[in-house]
Amino acid sequence: MTRKFFGTDGMRGLTNSEPMTAETALRVGQAAGAHFLRGDHRHRVVIGKDTRLSGYMMESAMVAGFTSVGMDVVLLGPMPTPAVAMLTRSMRADLGVMISASHNPFHDNGIKLFGPDGYKLSDDTERAIERRLEKAPKLAKAEMIGRAKRIDDARGRYIHFAKSTFPEQLRLDGLKIVIDCANGAAYHVAPEALWELGADVVALGVTPNGTNINDGCGSTHPQSLQAKVIEEKADIGLALDGDADRLLVSDQNGRLVDGDQLMALIASQQKRSGLLKGGSVVATVMSNLGLERRLATDKIGLIRTQVGDRYVLEAMREKGCNIGGEQSGHIILSDHSTTGDGLVAGLQVLAVLVREGKPASEILDQFEPVPQLLRNVRFDGGAPLDTTKVKARIAAAEAELKGHGRLVIRKSGTEPLIRVMAEGDDLAQVERLVDDICEAVASA
Incomplete structure (x- = not known):
């Protein structure tokens, strides 16, 4: 069965267009809730979101969906994706939901689902939920409709968890750290965790207004972070994305590390x-x-x-x-x-920085990357990768790179894009081959 709603990372799309409508969000709540109604206990789902304006609408719709099939809902408010996964487990919930489109602009939104073990759902489970979306839901009896409750200490719970991953014998005293939270889900918890560990924190992207998430900030636009690190003479910079499951780092010279x-x-x-x-x-x-x-x-x-x-x-x-x-x-x-x-990964990098006592540029420069080029080609329907012209260009490029590099061509799982990547020791060759394939895809 081909999945209609779920991509490589849950569901994602333009808000108020299918599948990111309130109606579909309600149906997903009903279908996912019904799938995880197992056993005689009172069932519970944990819902978090990032800072998008549409988060209110999607959250309310999913609450209606889950409660209508008999699931209780715990609302976390704006929280990082990994916090939702962690709290799903620690609160013994049957299901976790993160409402976010990750690094996408504010006008997109998405739904990520976690099982009771805190792991993202398997392809098979997502297919099973999609099958339920094709049928009318079995609604709970009036006395079994679920309740919704918002908890106030979710931030503190996650901050405590994140700090627990940092070695107990270490502190961040004396380190000036710039952190860019992308005006997203970690805008409060990430700077707070670093401050509690002793760092001198310079925070960027911590004034979300519903429409500025990932807008010229965060890991997708790290230029502000890099400039601020240099301006503040900071030791290191950390850049998160909108839902804080992604991290990029800048050394003290403003050089970005992936x-x-x-x-x-x-x-x-x-x-x-x-x-x-x-x-x-x-x-x-x-x-x-x-x-x-x-x-x-x-x-x-x-x-x-x-x-x-x-x-x-x-x-x-x-x-x-x-x-x-x-x-x-x-x-x-x-x-x-x-x-x-992103925060936990950043703390592991900071632990190395503290232990080594060396500048960030020395510890972060692990290897010289092989020249690599990635370009995206937007397409309007159809299957450009199946055309004779594109197949021929790809085959020719693979033959030319054999033994000296790699070629990866794939369709995006979240956007109508073909991603064309090539790498090899000869940058000019890589650029030429990527240009040839992109031209073929664009004209297909």
Whole structure:
């Protein structure tokens, strides 16, 4: 069964257009709630959201859906995605929901679902929920309709959890840290956690107004962070995205570091400490070849998956690995979290900074990336990757790069885009091949 609503990371789209309408959100609440009504206990769902204006509408609709099938609802308000996953487990909930479109602009929104174990739902479970969306819901009897309750201490619970992942014997005293929260879900908790650990905190992107999430700030627009690090003469800068499951880092000179460098840093530290599990790091096909080469110097393997942090996590669980992630900054540290957590990943980087006592530029520069180019081509329906012209261009590029680089072509799971990535030791060759394929896709 082809999934109609769910993509690589839950559901996502333009607000007030299908599937991101209040009506569909209500139906998803009913379908997901009915799927997790198991056993005789009083059932509970935890709902968090980011700071989008449409979050109010989507939250209310989902509350109506869940309560109508007999589920109680606990409302967290604006909270990072990893906080929802953590609180789903700690509150013994049957289901967790994050209303967010992650790094997308404010006019988009999305729905991410977590099982009672705090992990994102499997493809099979999402398909089962989609099948329920095709049928009329079985509504609860009047006396069994669910209740909704908003809790006030969710922020404090998550801050305590995040701090617990930082080594007890260490503090951040003496470090000036710039953190950009993208006017998103972590606008309160991330600066507070760093301050409680002793840091001198300079906070950006902490004045959400419903429409400025990810707008010229956060991990998708890190230029403000980089400039502020230099202006403040800070030791390091951290950039989160709208739902705070993604992290990019700036060194003291304003140089940006991506998820590949962060995984190399954390994995090498774990290996030296005897804490690395599975002997490998799990990353996607988009991670730089330089990461693979760097890990090999420490006798650490690299397992690649298709794009999507859920697939990274599935491979981590299957192979027994405790570090995985994506070049974009999703870092999953399964000793602490069941999903990507930008704040927790940042704290592990800061722990290395404190232990080493070296400038951020020295510890973050883990390897020289192989020249890599990623371009997106928007398309209007159809299947451009299936055309003879595009297939021929891809085949020719693969033949030319064989033994000297890689080519990854994929359709986005959240937007009408074809993503074209090539990497190799010859930048001019990489640029030419990407241009050729993008031209073919655009004219298909």
